Amino acid sequence: MRNPFRTTAPAVAPEDVHQTPDGGTASDTTTPTTRANRRALNRSSRRRRLTVVAAATALAFVGTGAVTYSHASKTVTVDVDGSTRTVTTTAGTVAGALDAAGVEVDDRDAVAPDPAQPLHEGSDVVVRLGKKVTVETDGKPSDVWLTALDANEALDTLAARGDDVSLVASRSGERASLGIRLDTDGPVEVVADDETVTVPDGSAGADAVLAEADVELGELDRVSVRPTEDDEADAAVALVVQRVEVKREKTTKALPFETVEKSDSSRYTDDPAVVKREGKKGTRTTVADVTLVDGSEESSDVVSDEVTTKPVDKVVVRGTKERPKDPKTIGKLMAAERGWTGAQWQCLDNLWTKESGWSTTADNPTSSAYGIPQSLPGSKMASKGSDWATNPATQIAWGLDYIAGSYGSPCGAWSHSQSVNWY
Incomplete structure (x- = not known):
């Protein structure tokens, strides 16, 4: 067991502290012009700060049987994260007083005076335990060790990291654990669901403050602590709930x-x-x-x-398959695809030999008929292709359709041509 004074509340400020003119202490990393420091200075008289006690020279009694003062019984006060107790001990150093009080410290903790310093009657020994907290700076989380009484003091210490700094609570079911008290001597704002509620007692844990504000957490909701946005607000920190789905x-x-x-x-x-x-x-x-x-x-x-x-x-x-270039050969093949062979092919050959001599450019100057089938006008053949004026296959395709639609077969068209001299 580490010590009876160690609490679950994380503390802020691993940096050295110095005594302010009003008897309080302030972190070397903060400046009095920041909003957080102004609030801290206003409340400094109510907060027991970690102070450095100057070493005192041990007194000795002169004469036969004299006993040095360092081994005399002394009554001192030990303050661990704001929890104090009186200890009577014959220890000669601050470390001895901590042992007598059952307080264990390590290199993450801050102790004043230094553990090696002599102990005097009425000394105040102040311990600020180091705690690991999750800090999010400009959207990037990291774990750090801090010594501070509450989140307000922690954010003061972390202000130098950037404009967007917050402490992130861990989640377990419907509970939120911050590992540090919110504000030991001030109210706290709770921001959730577009509403802000001020809870007077900020020394309670995050769960208690949320319950006071009547805010229930979903399993995935995020909880963080940030400085309040309004400089005139009574609360220095805000417990912010983000609904996550x-x-x-x-x-x-x-x-x-x-x-x-x-x-x-x-x-x-x-x-x-x-x-x-x-x-x-x-x-x-x-x-x-x-x-x-x-x-x-x-x-x-x-x-x-x-x-x-x-x-x-x-x-x-x-x-x-390449089509033959000779118009008559092309005509014979295309007619055969329709079943017009033998006598039907002969009628077709006779008809178009008479009309155009199988010339793709045959042009009748008196009627504007054009091409192998003598289409009147020639532009009618565009229905079979835009190359109707030069492509024999296009002209023949149109001519065969015309014969089938008008006369049923080449021999029907040839018979009509023989009787009236046109088809």
Whole structure:
């Protein structure tokens, strides 16, 4: 067991302290111009500070059988983090008085006077125990050892670290443990759910202060102690509660499909591409745990990210067979694709030999008919392709459609042409 005086309240200020003109003490790292120091100075007379007691010269009695004063019985006061007791001891040093009081100290604690100093009748021995607290500076947490009576004094000491400094409470279930008293001689503000409540007794623990303010903690809520924002406020520190919620969110995103081209050696290169299979979009599903702090998103941790529906590629078929360049050969092949062979092919050959001589640029100056099938006007063939004026395949495709729609077959068109001299 370390000592009966050690409490769970963390103390602030591992730095040296000096005595102020009014008898109190102040940390060397703070300046009297800061808001926190102004409050500390106003209350310094009520706070027992860690003071340095000058070493006194031991007195001795002169004469036969004289006993040195250092071994005489002395009554001293031992103050451990504000808890005092009177001890009577024959110890000659401060360390001896601490042993007599059952107080153990180590290099993280602050003791005044120094343990090696002589002990005198009526001496005050002040001990400030070191405690490990979690400090968040500009959003970055770290563990530090401090000696201080309360969070107010701790924040004074830590003010030199930056503008945004707070003490962070540890959480266990619905409890919050700060490891240090909030303010031994002043009120405390409780800030939660956009409301601020002042609790008069800041010496109570964080749980007691929250209960007084009627604030219940959720399992994930964060609790910290910061300087109050209002310079005119009675409280020097604020116990701040941040509501934390973790929501699992699922989002889906469409995945585009690819277009894949395949070749067909039975089709001509100038044949229109054929869609063999339509493409379908896929989906990607992401599940994430989103952390909300006071309703605002702080972070998002991905739990899973997978393709739930694979996209289906669009398949397009293009011909690779070169079409003959001779218009009549092209016409014979395209007519055969419709089943017009033999006598039907002969009727078609007779018809277009008469009309244009199978010339793609045949132009009738009297009627504006144009091309192999003598389309009237020639621009009608644009329905088969923008290259209608020069491409024999485009002209033949249009001409074959025209014959099928108007006469049923090449021989029907040829018979009509023979009777009326046009078709």
